[in-house]
Amino acid sequence: MTDDSMSQAILVVGGGMSGLSAALEAAEAGFKVVLVEKNPYLGGRVAQLHQYFPKLCPPYCGLEINFRRIRSNPRIEYYTLAEVTSVTGQPGDFTVAVKQNPRFVNEKCTGCGKCSEAVTATISNPFNYGLSQIKAAYLAHELAMPQRFVIDPSIAGTEDGQKAFQACPYGAVDLGDKGQDLTFKVSAVVWATGWTPYDPTKIEYYNYDKSPNIITNVMMERLAAPFGPTQGAIQRPGDGQAPKNVAFIQCAGSRDENNLPFCSSICCLASLKQSTYIRSQLPESKVTIYFIDIRAMDRNEDFYTKVKADEGVSFVKSKIALITPTDGGNLILEGENTTTGERFKAEHDLVVLATGMQPNTALNKIPYDVAYDDYGFVLGNQAIIGAGTVRRPSEVVTCVQDGTSAALKAISAARR
């Protein structure tokens, strides 16, 4: 039943938890898989998380297991820094064009980091959501798969680029790298390009761009992560001080007709989880969670109960209507406490906006005739198979299940 010929191959777009699951399940069932990932590394957004709710374990355990499965499976071929530019044909017979962008570092790289030491230019580090700078010759992050450096295109043609070239003892820096155009014939396409945090500047009354001490939940993950911009020390970006009185604002832009009209389903749990980061690292600090209603379903409800038992975490039923920065770097929050009926102003020294997940298919459409719902999520039962957060906002467990289910659909298309 196993057939490695490309005509039965499956293409998976996006190397996050959904795409990895789909790719691995299909490959382990005997099918050839081509995995196309836009970033210079695999793993997607979970690689940027500090811990997983509700168990509070590091996402890297699970990722490492998946990476090992990939390394030991000859049926998976993966391409990083690559994007699909066109898809033609139909299930059973697709032709897919892929553009791989230059990395300027070839497979001879050992990860020694000499190129990085040699260059002087820095870029805003996308892995830390701009909370830190990184050398323009860099490893995307400590545990990146593949462990291969990247040279930012901005220095490839400069003196800095030359320095990197000269510094590499293995001849791995290739400044003439033009990337490559590839074509694949496959019988099924799984689309798992994931999500993007909703742009907080669109919620103008939160004044996100007016204070460094207003951050988003994805930035909070980086602040708590041991390999993050502060080596895991939770600090106010404005002055490096440990926050004493942190506010989480739920549904920041979600469930809002003017922004994302749907519930992202994970941001309540993300804030509950992040409040444990703060309370365990800074036991003197207080946390207040402002919410419309807390959505912690099924097994996750126990986690909510656990966090609620902590006296240092209070819950205020109110959608915050305005954030005003003070001269001292604090933030004044205004809202109506809908339990007591009081309108209030509350001062905090760090505010975390629990922004939601926008499907990447809302921002970047699939180059094929595909139907979406009003918010840009991929609908089911189509020629191209959506998987994970491009189908609905979801946590990792659901993404893994959905990736597996996408693999099954792809297999049945491939065997037709």
Add this chain to the structure above:
Amino acid sequence: MDYQQDFAKEVYEKVDSGAEIKVCMQCGVCASTCPLREKMKYSPRKLWTLIRAGRRQEVLNCPDIMLCTSCYTCKVRCPRGIPVIDVMHGLAHYALEKGITPREETKKFGEAFWDSIYETGRVDEATVPIKYCLKDGMIAGLKKSLSMLDIGMALMKAKRLTPKLFIPPNFFIPGSHKIKGLKDLQKMLDKAKAMGARKEG
């Protein structure tokens, strides 16, 4: 305390935009975005709760529903897309129609506004407030104008009010700044009023 169970239904069916509040999720954003939040006894959110609870007298007599300055912030911000301002105006209008005046001052100001349009075809920052102040007679009117002097000065500073409007003949000769074709405008206004009355009836 009055509880009239069918009041919510009455609002959904009879009040302009009243049915929109069905989708309110009680988040409280409207309460905190309103520039008059300090002056309101209730917030729009609480009013909707009172409507759902059937507190007819309390809602229709509540001055808040006539306090709105039509700034539109609530309508822009409501996460459920409820035209909060339209519901507030709808409620005020409905109360007046039922013979209730939730807030005397707003009613008087509205009348002054209407009269000014009707009589001259214009509204301006001088005529309307003066008409409004004089609603309670000369002495009370003078007192009221004096109490609002600071607002007048601020308006002048912001160039929203020119002293010219107080200089004869602009103000003292009635009708000296009527628009051309006032009669036609009045015909239109009469018709609009009749249409409004028919709709309500």
